[in-house]
Amino acid sequence: MCTAAALLTACGEQEAGDTSGPSVPSGVTAQAGSATSVHVMWERSTDDRGVTAYEVFRTGTKVTSVPATKHMIDVDGLTPSSAYTFTVRALDAAGNASPHSASIPVTTLAPAAEDNRAPSRPGAPEGRAEGARSVTLNWGAASDDTAVTSYDIYQADSRIHTVPGTTTTARITGLRPGTVYTFTVRARDAADNASPDSPSLDLTTASAPGAGPNTAPTALTAAARTTGTAHAIDLTWTPPKTGAPVEEHQLFLNGKLATTIVWGAQPPPGQVRYTFTVTDKPGTRYSVKLRAKLPDGNWGDFSAQRTVVIG
Missing domain, CATH: 2.60.40.10 (Immunoglobulins)
Incomplete structure (x- = not known):
């Protein structure tokens, strides 16, 4: 029979308690998508056991939590022409929380006049894979009767990134090696009207070392x-x-x-x-x-x- 003193040896090693929190989320950005919404994005955190969720705070108040697989969120219901700050922190399965990220200021857009006209379709994207886990994209600018306020990048019908309307390039990270990805771009204006999809672009990331050839149709x-x-x-x-x-x-x-x-x-x-x-x-x-x-x-x-x- 095992004694209490032998629990960690003769009875098998017991997993120690997890008291270490995840790393601070980095690369946090906050982009005003319209007069009443802000798009918040961040890079992955790391943890000795694994990150399970992220919490997003607006001016010190938690507004939402998302699973660890997500690294962006739209915060809606904001006041036009108003200043906010956003931070993000990571959680692990034991409930340990990372410190808050750097505080990112953003001001929502001014309320738009009645606007039911969507921006034009962005130009066809071009790009290249940068190794096994990232790609760089660029595309032709869209036009709008007021102004293009943001571009949304989609991969297989899921929005994965957003950049300001003054930018026509993006770097997408956190991809898988040896995988084909299909990207499209949509333009948005201050009234949240969205353009048609751009033409699609297929990019394949480099295979991991030792991996066999790609077997995709x-x-x-x-x-x-x-x-x-x-x-x-x-x-x-x-x-x-x-x-x-x-x-x-x-x-x-x-x-x-x-x-x-x-x-x-x-x-x-x-x-x-x-x-x-x-x-x-x-x-x-x-x-x-x-x-x-x-x-x-x-x-x-x-x-x-x-x-x-x-x-």
Whole structure:
């Protein structure tokens, strides 16, 4: 029988209590998105056990908390032409909190006159991957009848970054190695009118050391088609080179597995085509991506994502 004195040895080492808080969130920015909203972003904190959440404070008062996977938030319901300060702190599973970040001042925009006109579509983005975990983007400026106040960068239909309307470049960090990302940009004005999406840009981060070749399908296109009252989406893509024919693909629609495409005895060579019907009403937006089944039985990397709207 183990004695109390032997609990840490003969009975196995007991995990010590966690009394160390996460590091202070760095890189905090606060950008006025409109007369009543501010967009707050920050860099990841670190912790010896793991960060579980972030808390955002406005002028010393907590306004929200978000899970550790999020590093930005929109704070709404603010007063036009008013000064605020924002800080962020990190929490771990034991409830330890980091010190507050540096205090970031921001002033909301002046109230806009009646404005129902959205900015024009931003120009096509260009960019490059910078190693395995970051990319740099730039795009053509949008125009607006009043002024463009911000640009929102989207990855696969999720907003991941915002920059002021005077800036047409952004650096996106915290990405995964060997992964294809699809970026689009939208412009906003002071009344929170949003432009149409820019053309999309696919960028692939460098693979991690020792990782195998990328196995994502490439050159994916998606086009909506309407015949009478029937709606369909036509896809084309090039399967990855695996050393053997790719007989199966999984099709994901709006982030969820929709179907498995099986070619049968012999898959077509080169570029392939596939059409599927959809039943939602016109104006519905769909996001599509694919991955291939590899010769070893595992599923490969995801393709770039494409977005279509039923006409």
